[in-house]
Amino acid sequence: MWSLQNLLLVLCSALSCWTCAAGVIQVFGYEGGGVKISCSYDEGYENYKKYFCKGNCWFSRDGLIKTPQRNKHKYFIYDDKKSRIFNVSISDVRLHDAGTYWCGVKRTGYDLYTEVRLEVIKDSCCDKVTEIQGNEEGSVSIRCLYESKYQKQLKYICRGNQPSTCLQQALITSNNRQNGRFTLSHDQKSETFTVTNLNLTLKDSGSYLCGVQTDTGLDVFSAFKLEVKEMCKVNSSNIRAIVGHPVTFQCSSSQHRDTKKFLCKGDQPNNCTDMMTNQTKFSLLNVSSSCFSVTITELEAGDAGTYFCGSDSQLRFKDYTEIQLAVESLQQSSTVTPISSSITSLSPSPHESDVNLLYILPAVLVLLLILTFALFMVFKNKSKSLKVGGVGMSGSNTAGSDEETRINDIYGLEEDESHMNHEANPIYGHSLTEDNIYCN
Structure with missing residues (x-):
């Protein structure tokens, strides 16, 4: 017991x-x-x-x-x-x-x-996912909320939806608020931190997690899904215009309703200056469901540059037109050839001018050769004719006798005519004879 x-x-x-x-x-x-x-x-x-x-x-x-x-x-x-x-x-x-x-x-x-x-x-997050959209080459901001008790804790953001590796693969943290294309700003008053991604690419599309580190080892997350929309250029064109003259752009128009037409100038479609505010110089024409026109009046040299036009200034849709405008003076817009003032050439590019010269110069050379040959033949024929005439006057006696016989025949005819005229007309008192001719 x-x-x-x-x-x-x-x-x-x-x-x-x-x-x-x-x-x-x-x-x-x-x-x-x-x-x-x-x-x-x-x-x-x-x-x-x-x-x-x-x-x-x-x-x-x-x-x-x-x-x-x-x-x-x-x-x-x-x-x-x-x-x-x-x-x-x-x-x-x-x-x-x-x-x-x-x-x-x-x-x-x-x-x-x-x-x-x-x-x-489970290594996945979360039951609620916030969807956001951005445009290629644009920027997007992800706003993350947290509880007040985590105000001093580390904040971060990562790609994917696996909380277990999020901190190790963080794109940016509150300890380092600038990292390449990413920036992080913290607003303690509103208990939020915001991560901005600049210069978006299509590869940026996907899932993201906003994380707040805790003392328990189990961090707090909120999930986001980002969709980056592709910016497709419907068409592009190069236009050459003359100072003081108007020019018209043809622009694509979205099929979506309630979209505002736009024309802007700059290097990128999402970062350019709106030109439609100057309605005295820029006018909207021929608006339809598929296209519209914009006319610029009284062009100046400073109007040259890159333009973008489309039907949605927010670029939510994949349709806009890129235009490269070159503005020239009237003297620069045409070229006169040295052969004739009536032959002019408006050269759209230096390359095309070189091609035209390759055809014009051989034709000019051939024409000059033909003219030289023709002049040479004319002078040669005249020289030969003069030489033949000189030999006939100072040649042999036989040639002289033949010539004298032809002269006698002529004067014989004249004598007969004179005789007839004498008989008919008493004015002529004397008749002409061969001896009279040679004596005189």
């Missing part, structure tokens, strides 16, 4: 010690991740064996892992005797790993225990 009483006393002492374990360690872990438990002990127990167990450790005192053992399956234990803390790590925790564990120090009689409560949470 006495031995039974002693046994009951020992059991009561053990149970009393079990329930009076010093403190409770609360640990949180994400499914698939790892957790670390730090168990302290009093001075004098440095060389005692330590172990880690789950549930009722009285019947399995060696537990899941013990010193001097270091690794066992997914458990790891290390006793830091200098600081009198032994650390236990559990890797790849699952939902069924949640529960009550004990850090034990093995000694004679009953062991020393510290209770550990492990909570395993």
